[in-house]
Amino acid sequence: MGKRLIDVLLIVVATAIAIAVALWLTPMQTVEAVGQTIRVGATAPSWSWSGPGQVDLFGQELPTTVEFSGPVRPRLELTDLQLTEQLTGLAGPDSDESTRSAAQSELTDALVTGWRNYLILQVLIVAAVTVLLLGAVAGWQRRSMRPSITFVVVGALIAVTVNVGAFVATAFSTADQLREIDSLASLVGAAPAATPAPRAAPAGEAGKVVVIGDSTAAGIGNSALADPTPEDTACERTSGSFAAALDRSTGWGVTNLACSSATIRQGLLGDQERGGGQVPPQLARALAAAPGALIISVGANDVRWSQMIGLCATLPDCGGAASDAYFRQQLSAFTRDYLVLLTQLRSLPNPPTVIINQYYDPLSGDTDCVRDLGITPEKEEILRGWLQSMNTVLAEGARASSFQTAQPSFAGHGVCASDPFVQSIDGAAPLHPTTAGGLAIALADQAALLESGFR
Incomplete structure (x- = not known):
């Protein structure tokens, strides 16, 4: 009896190790659908019997809106966002039911x-x-041939049975649960735009x-x-913007539609309340102007970047579980809205050249002047990490x-520099670009446009 109990314990331990190793080793499977390349795998095991799956989008791990059965659920990675008429028509009002x-x-x-x-490959690896x-x-215990074969075969059958039992509920219910999806955007809970692109x-x-975006662009x-x-006054557009600098330094005609406080949802894709009135959606107006190129600066307001800097300066536990969770929540919401924006742009039959601006580091170089505000070197690194996460979403979505x-460089020209590219903490618009900073952004945009072939 003692030997059998030991064998059972050994098989249980081997099963647990084998399933864990298989989940780690099994490669995600690549499939093609409606013009998309999607990699399909599994999430880490959960103690709950049902819950959301996971979608890896632009460097972020987002829960699916669909609830799956079983402790191990699908993980989907959108590796190549190539929007097609099929995908646009999944939930489009202009597409017929059969499409x-x-x-x-x-x-x-x-x-x-x-x-x-x-699942099949994972079972084989288990x-x-x-x-x-x-x-x-069996070799370590020096068992004879027949008992060893029996022990190994029985153990393998038990491991496969346990593994399939953990997966099978999800495997057979996935088809019905995925029928709730009417677009890839809805899979991650991205709400449709209030004003669809023309x-x-x-x-x-x-x-x-045409430049669209937030206060950095304004x-x-x-x-x-x-x-x-x-509208220029309401949106706080100035002659020191990178749009104005780009217009002055090139032979291109540059129009600035950016507006302070704009987000993707309220500003680019929907109306924005500003100065006691309504500013129409920037994207629709930009496209109606027939630009050869579109420059987009957006994201900071979506993730509440200014508020995060203020919180980090005042909170002793900046970067702790609460503040980091709050930032990640805002970043996830931004990622969903960014998908909607990119979907609108990619669904255009003749899209303009699109440049997505990443954000500069306002704390580049010497930072002694921010110490009295409570921003320590440790907090600087936390803020840079959050900034990098936002820029990763922007870059991955663009790619x-x-x-x-x-990506403009403000290296050595941060807020404490003798010749800063950002406005002072106590300035009219703290940490926003100065006229020199606007020129640095304009030069980065000019280089990106020329590289893309725009003339």
């Missing part, structure tokens, strides 16, 4: 196929690892550039425009959508 149904069926079938292929582990145990935007004009805190419109990015 939506065919596209949705293709998406569902591909995801289920990828999951089942992953069996192989169990055989190796129990074979090694179905047929005019062809872009050579040498015409250039707030610098000298006023010579002849501002009421997946085949758009260019521009």
Whole structure:
């Protein structure tokens, strides 16, 4: 009896190790659906019997809106965002029911196929690892041939049975659960835009550039425009913006539609309340102007970047579980909205050249002047980590959508430098670009446009 109990314990331990190793070793399976490349794998095991799966999007791990059964659930990685008419029509009002149904069926079938292929390979790896582990145990115990074979075979069968039992509920229920999906955006809970992009935007004009975005693009805190419109004043657009610098330093015609406090949802894709009035969605207006190139500066307001800097300065536990969780929550919401923005741009029949701006480091170089504000060197690193996470989302989304990015360098010209590219902490617009900073951003955008072939 004692020997059998030891054998059972050995098989249990080997099963647990084999399943863990298999989940780690089994490669994600690549499938194609509605013009998308999707990799399908599994999440880490959970103690709960149901819950969301996971979607890896632009460097972020987002829970799915679909609840799956079983302790191990699907993990989906959107590796190549190439929007097609099929995908756009999944939930589009202009597509007929048969088109939506065919596209949705293709998406569902591909995801289920990828999951089942992953499961088969994972089961084989579990069996192989169990055989190796129990074979090694049998050899170490110096068992004879027949008992060793019996021990290994029985152990492998038990391991495979336990593993399949953990997966099978999800494997057989996945198809029904995935039928709830009507687009990849809905899979991660990205709400549709309030103002859809025009179905047929005019062809872009050579040498015409439109800038959309937030206060960084508006250039707030610098000298006023010579002849501002009421909207320019409401949105705090200035002559020190990178759009103005780009217009002055090139032969291109540059229009600035950026507005202070704009986010993707309220500013770029939807109306924005500003100065007691409503500013129309920037993207729709930009596309209607038929630009050859579109420069986008967005994300800081979506993740509440200014507030995060203020919180980090005042909280002794900046970077602790609470503040980091809050930032990650804002970053996840931004990632979802960014997907919607990119989807709108990629669905255009003749999209302009698109440049996505990444954000500069306002604390570059000497930072002694911020010590009295409570920003220690340790807090600086936390803020840089958060900034890098936001820039990773921007860069990964641009890459997946085949758009260019521009990364301005403020190296040695941070807030404490003798010739800063950012406004002082007690300035009109703390840590926003000065006129010199706007020029640095303009040069980065110019280089990105020229690299993309824009003339």
